[in-house]
Amino acid sequence: MRENKFKQIYSQLxxxxxxxxxxxxxxxxxxxxxxxxxxxxxxxxxxALKLLSEHGYIQKMQGKGSLVLDVKRMDFPVSGLVSFKELAVKMGKETITYVEHFSETVPSKEIAEQLKLKADELIWEIVRVREIDGERIIVDKDFINKTYIPSLTKTICEQSIYEYIENDLGLTISFARKEFTVEEPTNEDQRYLDLEGHCNIVVVKNYVYLEDASLFQFTESRHRxxxxxxxxxxxxSH
Amino acid sequence: MRENKFKQIYSQLxxxxxxxxxxxxxxxxxxxxxxxxxxxxxxxxxxALKLLSEHGYIQKMQGKGSLVLDVKRMDFPVSGLVSFKELAVKMGKETITYVEHFSETVPSKEIAEQLKLKADELIWEIVRVREIDGERIIVDKDFINKTYIPSLTKTICEQSIYEYIENDLGLTISFARKEFTVEEPTNEDQRYLDLEGHCNIVVVKNYVYLEDASLFQFTESRHRxxxxxxxxxxxxSH
DNA sequence: AAGTGGTCTAGACCACGCA
DNA sequence: GCGTGGTCTAGACCACTTG
Structure with missing residues (x-):
């Protein structure tokens, strides 16, 4: 009963x-x-109703009431921030994660800039390939500021890094800026993925922030x- | 002074x-x-602060205050709902719109389903090509329920349909569901766009609703x- | 005119961060 | 302990929809 009343009501509805x-x-x-x-x-x-409205469950109409929207087709809720693992579980897909690279390292100049690192700050550099229904579809390249996440293991990367950060370290992931573009595959993409002749790659760059607004992770996610x-x-917004 | 106080404060901040x-x-x-x-x-x-937070301007921190985020790099705010014209103006780009097709017609079975049309409802079918800095980059295929927008002209389509709907008809566009995918170019794409050998097309399907939650438009936007x-x-959302 | 949602107020108490 | 934001309350008045 100690939970927020308005969130309870939201969840109930x-x-x-x-x-x-x-x-x-x-x-x-x-x-x-x-x-x-x-x-x-x-x-x-x-x-509570504001939350429902923001998440597309209802449409409020002045003088009339709150109309319940047909939400059945909203099957793939990638809006917001969801980790690969959370998604895969939701979709009920057979997925395997291969950790292709895992190291603690001095960042390249480019990555240091992306993560706004101070001098001498180190990073975790991780490359993970995601296999879905037997095909290697996605490669995730993670660059994580070691100042915020001092210890990390290959085993954690095989599971869910977000889960580790939120549940084990007790940090809260708060917001992110995402950028979607389409590029030509690199040699690395060719090596890691089952490209099957596809001549483009969807690139999702994700800048992830903790609740104190510190940028702790930059992820480049490359999709077939x-x-x-x-x-x-x-x-x-009017 | 008749405007909402909290929106005024938001805009000021x-x-x-x-x-x-x-x-x-x-x-x-x-x-x-x-x-x-x-x-x-x-x-x-x-x-007002909640609005700032939702739009990425501040990060609220309990016990500390509201931290102003560095918003300079957020140069391309496509999040939310913005029409091509609103965007083009914001970007300061040289753009031309060609209306390649404009008709009032009986919908195909597929479109009737997408727009959840009742029997006998007619649609406007519009194809527009967007040229940016001399290159034909985007083709927009619009299917608009004629019940909600009874009259429309080619000239309006050359300007901004949204502007006409909101300013002239006094309707309010309220929300949309978008879907992004990547496909192979069709013959139509080849014909309309300067593809320059690119072998994929980014497809944005947009289901647009008015404030009474009626689906009035389906747009397929195909980008180089x-x-x-x-x-x-x-x-x-935790 | 009655019922709906939209805005605004003044005040209370709690949880968190920091010195 | 003090100042911060987070939640909750009870009530007011307004704007819109419908009969």
């Missing part, structure tokens, strides 16, 4: 929507009714183009 | 940050100080891969 207890294209109970139902204040209900898909829900 | 009146890596005045400064209540200040770039700011 999400669960009701996903289970079909609340039907798409119907209206939620009014804010006043929800106040009674959850025995709380209106602003708290409104915080035919297996790349990114879905986003966006509200227009 | 954004402008101060962008002009450099408030330095990156410094802290904003505390919420209490902002309450005094803007002569308002704390919840109103907090709404070397000119495609998408930047996103994402907060992790």
């Amino acid at each position: 999400v669960s009701d929507i996903q289970k079909g207890n609340i039907q798409p294209n119907s209206f939620l109970p009014s804010e006043h009714e929800l106040v009674e139902q959850f025995q709380t204040s209106r602003e708290t209900i409104r915080k 183009p035919d297996k790349f898909r990114f879905v986003d829900f966006a509200r227009r | 954004v402008s101060d940050i962008q002009k450099g009146n408030i330095q990156p890596n410094s802290f904003l005045p505390s919420e209490h100080e902002l309450v005094e400064q803007f002569q308002t209540s704390r919840e109103t200040i907090r709404k 891969p070397d000119k495609f770039r998408f930047v996103d700011f994402a907060r992790r």
